[in-house]
Amino acid sequence: MSPVHPLDEAATARAVIAGNGTLIHWSEGARRLLGYTAEEVEGRPAADLLAPGASVPRPASGGGRVDGVLELRHRDGRTLSVWVLAHALEPAGDWLVLTPLEARGPRDPEDPLTGAVLAQAPCALAVYDERLRLYGVNDAMAEVIGLPEERIRGLRVSEIGSRPAGERVEREMAEVLASGRARAVETYARAGGEDRAHHWLARIAPLKDTHGRVIGVCVAAHDFTEQFRARERLQLVNEASVRIGTTLDVTRTAQELTEVCVPALADFVSVDLLDPPENGGEYRVGPPPAPVTLRRAAHLSVNPGTPEAVVTPGETDVYPASSPQADSLTAGRPLVTPNVSGTLEEWLTWDGRRGGHVREYGVHSTMSVPVRARGRTLGVVVLSRFRRPDPFTADDVLLAEEVTARAAVCIDNARRYSRERQTALALQRSLLPQSLPRTAALEAASRYLPAARAGVGGDWFDVIPLSGMRVAMVVGDVIGNGIQASATMGRLRTAVRTLADIDLAPDELLTHLDDLVVRLSAEAGAEGTTGEVGATCLYAVYDPVSRRCTLASAGHPPPVVQPPDGPPRQIDVAPGPALGVGGLPYESVELDLDEGTVLALYTDGLLESRHRDVAAGLRLFCRALQESSRDLEEAAHAILQALLPAGGAPDDVALLLARTQGLAxxxxxxxxxxxxxxxxxxxxxxxxxxxxxxxxxxxxxxxxxxxxxxxxxxxxxxxxxxxxxxxxxxxxxxxxxxxxxxxxxxxxxxxxxxxxxxxxxxxxxxxxxxxxxxxxxxxxxxxxxxxxxxx
Missing domain, CATH: 3.30.565.10 (Histidine kinase-like ATPase, C-terminal domain)
Structure with missing residues (x-):
């Protein structure tokens, strides 16, 4: 019903028929046409209103439309031949049948509402009166609508075209009619007689008489499908640059590639990668020979659960020379198979399971794009269409190449990072103590967790037996990450053990260690590497005879002490400068520890978090330590569970727990x-x-x-x-x-x-x-x- 004329619906006979053929709506215009009231016909089969031998036109689902002449029975027994237009109503499965009631003669070419506008306009043009009913169209618009003007004059836009798009345009037309200001609206609809929908730009302008009164609206439709697709492709490329490569994880990056391409470019996308060479080598420069063994990194489909996939992520499969994967890798360029024929048919015959999936889901077009970065082949991306009816075009190939090229660089970066991370992690673990020594002075437990997403850092810990039953405990953190940080950590840990072996006091040991870091930093600068070497460190010595602990800190977080009969607390120790500053003194602090006291040393990655402040992290630390300090292994586990997120630590974490023991x-x-x-x-x-x-x-x-x-x-x-x-x-x-x-x-x-x-x-x-x-x-x-x- 028009928002301007409440009784406007009476100008059109309208009926809504349910999926089972029952009439569920009967308009006032329909009563005027056939004489039946809504109470008489609603709930009855629509076929009761047809003349013998006639059938109700039923449009196809998905926004379909049909028209034709129907023989209808009037309430007084007469048979009327009526031209009707039927639209499918989504998603209920109902359909709308309508026909204009107002008979209009040929429009006057000199009418001020049309005149030269309809005669001379080069674009598709339609004029609607002040009731938003069609007054006239030019030949271009009649071709777009797919119906002759004499059939549709008097109908509204929502009655002529597909429902969602037509209703939207009609609302915009009502706004123009009411405000007198022109506006434009983009819509997506089929042209008459076509299966594929087009993207339209409808420019709606008010039509005014000589007194400035709005007497109608003019709608000019422009097909900008190609411009829209170009904009879509640009948007997809931009989206790929934002969404692909958010992490340095190969599998996640491959999955992001599939998420960008589905459903924007294809209905099913798979990413298969070559296994990295042994011993950390580089991929070969040339194409791999067929048959090719690839490992599925990721896949995604418009169907939930990706039922089209034959290989699960992580599994390998062999692709022969006739397969799209091997052929595109050998050719070194994208290959498009528009239908199941030729070598593809040969491959699908050889692989019956894949052939069955292709026939079951109706895959009609496949595109294979090599994944190449820095001149080396990493794998292949296969894109398939079965829900979208149109095959891949040359523009689609260029778009797939652009998106895949961006993803390839991200995958290669992730692969290189993973390789360096594994190397650094292996170096890190080899340099850390494999087990803690058993001593009479204390019982100890430790944990080391590398960062989940960042590079492996230089956190370390150690327990060093000293003379006189004493024992040294040390925790440190090298600034930076990667192999360089791990190597520096190994050098500092070795230096600490060497200095501890000559029984230096904690403050003296840190002074010597500071000198070493200064020299390492100078060497790094001389070699042209970026950044200076720096670290924090906490060194403590416990004597079980005197039950006294002496400790000093070089910019490191102070330890937490849990007495056997009291709450945990943080030790007040002078932080001192970080290692590498040079020339500044360190101070030792001494404290008496009762037998059974737990001393907790840790690195800053344990307490720091983006979701809470350090003070809150310290409270969680102390609570977990107090509740589980009877067993140090359980305590270490409880502390990590309480402080670290489920996805892993954002930074390296080293934790050392020691329970003091005294000699009688x-x-x-x-x-x-x-x-x-x-x-x-x-x-x-x-x-x-x-x-x-x-x-x-x-x-x-x-x-x-x-x-x-x-x-x-x-x-x-x-x-x-x-x-x-x-x-x-x-x-x-x-x-x-x-x-x-x-x-x-x-x-x-x-x-x-x-x-x-x-x-x-x-x-x-x-x-x-x-x-x-x-x-x-x-x-x-x-x-x-x-x-x-x-x-």
Whole structure:
């Protein structure tokens, strides 16, 4: 019904027929035509209103339209011959039958509503009156509509053309009629007698009389299908540049290619890639020989579940020389098969399953496009059409080439990134500790997770046994990612172990490590590489005898401590500058840890997130640690579950958990020794007695020799006061001799007539390991004896 004239529907006889042939709507115009009221005919079969032998015209679905003359029965018994126009109504399956009631004679060429406009307009033109009913069309518009003017005069646009497009144009015409301002509307509809729809630009302008009153509208229709398709192709290329390559993942990139092409370019798209060469080599430059083995990377269809696919993603298949895949790879260019014939028929006969799918889904056109990047062939994309009736055109080939070329570069970038990532990850894991050492000082658990999407970084952790049952814990993070970061991490981890082996204090160790990073950065600059070398690091030393922990930080997040009987808290430690700054001091902090305290060291990738601040992450960390700290492995798992997203860590994560253990006072024996060589023998006796108390008499002979040599050297070359300390656990006996001299002993080869020089050589032969460390008051010489296997 016209929004301008409420009774306008009476000018057209309209009836809606359901899919089962029942009348479900009867207009006032229909009553005027045949005399029946709506109450008399609605709900009855439409065939009851036909003359004998006549049938109701039924248009095809999908916006179809039919017209013709029908013999209808009037209520008074007369038979009327009426021209009718029928439209399919989607999606209900009903159809609309209508005919104009107002008989109009030939239009006057001098009528101000038409005149020279209809006679001379070069484009398809139609004029509608102030009730939006067709007044006249020129020959071009009659050809577009596909019906003669005398049949359709008096009908509205929605009654002449397909319903969705016609109703939209009619609404725009009503706006022009009411406002008096012209406007344009784009629509998609079939022209008369054609199966394919066209893209139309309808320009609607008001028609005014000499007094400026709007007396109708003029509609000029322009077929801009080619321009629309060109715009569509440009939009698809632009969409491909935005949507393809959002990640550095080969499979995801291939899937993005299919999502761009379906349904815009094809109804089914598959991406098959060559397997990468072994040992990380490059793809060959020339085309691969047939038959070709390809691995399905991705596919997508307009049908849910992609039932057309024969190969599932991840599987390989062999394509012979007659297949579209092999032929296009061999030719090095796109190939289009417009129908199932020739070599394609030969291939489908050979592959019966594929042939069955082609016939089942009605695939009528196939295009194969090689995936090439940087002069190398990576695979092939196959596009198929079965729902779209039109075959692939030359423009479609150019479009597919452009989109595939963009995707090929992204796939190659993802492949190169994946290869470098795997190399860096293998290097990273080889440089990290494969297992944590068992020590009497602490129980430890660790986790390392590489970034899910970014490059592998330089996060590392380590547990280093030191002399005197002490143990060092270290966590670090090299700035940057990739192989260079992993290599730098390996160099720093080796340097830390070397510096730890000479028992440097945490602040001194970080100072030496800072010097190393400065030199590495200078070397990187000299080699012309981009960026400077930098890192953060936290180094801690725990002594199970004193149960004291000393730690220092180089720009690293402070650790979290979980006491055995209290809530977790973050340790207040001076952050210090990051490694590589150079020249700035580091400070150590000491704290006493009760036995059973859990110390948590981590890298910043664990707490940082785009979805929360660091403080919130720290609260989650502490809660997970407190709830599961009884078992360190479970605690490590719980912390990662609480803090990291389901898709993986956005940055590398290293986590080290350590539960402190203390040595009982009864496992440590200490003696003050006067600087008198005559007292060496009594000292040996005291050592022997102590070992007997500990039940370690099997180690007495070796221990006496080691103690005798170390004490004699301290009396002869050291400075008082001198102290002897024995420490043991179930596996190791440690002998330590301390004095006030800062001069450290060293092994040397004794000459034949030398009276001394063989003592430390003897110690080295008898013990598991030995060494010296500097203390604030001098030095300590220590030696470890293994108790394993001693009976």
């Amino acid at each position: 006072a009864s496992d440590v024996a200490t003696w003050r020794i006067p600087a008198d060589p005559a007292l060496v023998a009594p000292i040996r006796k005291q050592v022997s007695d102590q070992l007997e108390v500990w039940g370690l008499t099997v180690a007495t002979f070796t221990a006496e020799l080691v103690v005798s040599e170390l004490v004699t050297n301290a009396i002869r070359y050291g400075e008082p006061p001198i102290r002897l300390r024995l420490i043991h656990d179930s596996e190791t006996l440690i002998c330590e001799v301390s004095d006030s001299s800062h001069t450290a002993p060293h092994l040397r080869r004794a000459k034949t007539f030398d009276e001394g020089g063989r003592g430390l050589l003897l110690v080295a032969q008898l013990t598991q390991r030995w060494g010296s460390r500097h203390t604030p008051d001098g030095k300590t010489i220590w030696a470890e004896l293994s108790l394993l296997g001693e009976e």
